[in-house]
Amino acid sequence: MAEQLEILNTDAHRALAMHPLGGDHPHMVQIVVSEVERAASCCPVMLAKSPDTGRFAIVALFGFKQGEILVEGADTGNAAFLPYDLQRQGFFAADDNIAVDLAHPRFAAGGTIPLFDHTGAPTDDMRLIQRAIGQLMSGAAQTEQFIATLVQERLVEPVDITLSFDDGETMSLNGLYTVSGEALSALDDSRIIRLFRSGWLQAALGIRLSLQQVGLLARRRNERLAGNLATSWA
Template identity: 35%
Template sequence: MAHLVSLDNTVHRQVRVDKGRVEAAGAALNMVPVVLSEFLKLVVQYPIAFTKDKDTGRFACVALFGFHDSENLFVDAGRWDAIYVPLQVSRQPFFLGKAPDGEHFVVCIDTGHASIGHDGEPIFDADGLETPCLEEAKGRLAELLNGEAPTRQFIDMLVEFKLLLPMQLEITFENGDTTSVQGLYTIDDARLAQLDGEAVATLHAQGFLAPAYTMLASLGHVYAMIDRRNKRLARAA
């Protein structure tokens, strides 16, 4: 269970973070939320899709790692087998929390995270100054925070133009196993192609046309994921 506390350069001076264990902790994630600034890195290997919150009806952008809950086809023997590790994974065990004034953010650490121990990289030096390890983590947290608003605007505009539709994946693996992936959404490429000039210009002016096509292009990685699972099933057999 996560135990988040505000980061303190005295209390946490001896804390070390094992980056290998950060990656291993992502082995049970079959998807994570992502922001627009990651798209050009994600599209190299991951399908990017949308999920819909059952309670609020709001959509979120996600990178897909597996076809089942707790299945991550990009973590092998505890190590991330990919060129890029999404920010929601690589920023662990750090989080952003609201300061007591309710307006500012403070960096928090999950003291119960598996990556924290006596091994790994220190986050403060002997004088209590931030090390490169912590500086990099804070950079990832800042990118996530700064990416929330444009990603929300991107989704809202796609919804406004009625460009989202459900995805249904029916997959048969080489060993005969079948699976059906539900609950994901993608961009309606046919409707996108039929938008009038004004709508296309609006999407382009907001910087949302390119990421829309990036998401569509990323779906080809579903086939690479099927291949990864086929290889795992073959090894298990």
């Protein structure tokens, strides 16, 4: 569906309402560095290379393949972590303004969340979207600096994880990267202090430690498979 971008205007869009999410929750979402620690509390956080540019981005995994959501509450927008990129679905920065894509599924008929109150002021939900857009814009340069530092310090390593499930399916997490614990431990004190004072050390550790979430999501997937199997036998 073609975009129908309009600059958000209190008068023109006073009656516009939205859904909590626009369409299905993706299984992989790009995030900025300020989101890493919150994301790592409920899902694996990895680095992924763009097939077009070859540059790294930080991504949060909500499932192991397209169409699969394993983080509790994520499919309804009620997970412990909701990425800024999903919070702002249907809204875009346009110079000093916010543009809205009226063709986006978030604005399909039946939306119940107003953008403006009766006085024309942004609602609390709209203020969260404004904040999300601001965080994405300010976080882009910080994220590039963080990733450049990881690469410069040779802290990035490929993820080598193969998962076997109760239905016989085997999955490998291909094309994903994490922070090397061994390389991180090998850094001298001055470089560790530099990472810490820049705020990058906490994010690097968050990415590394979030690998524990892979096993939790795999167990949830097996539990879901078992539930589906029991239902099919009933």
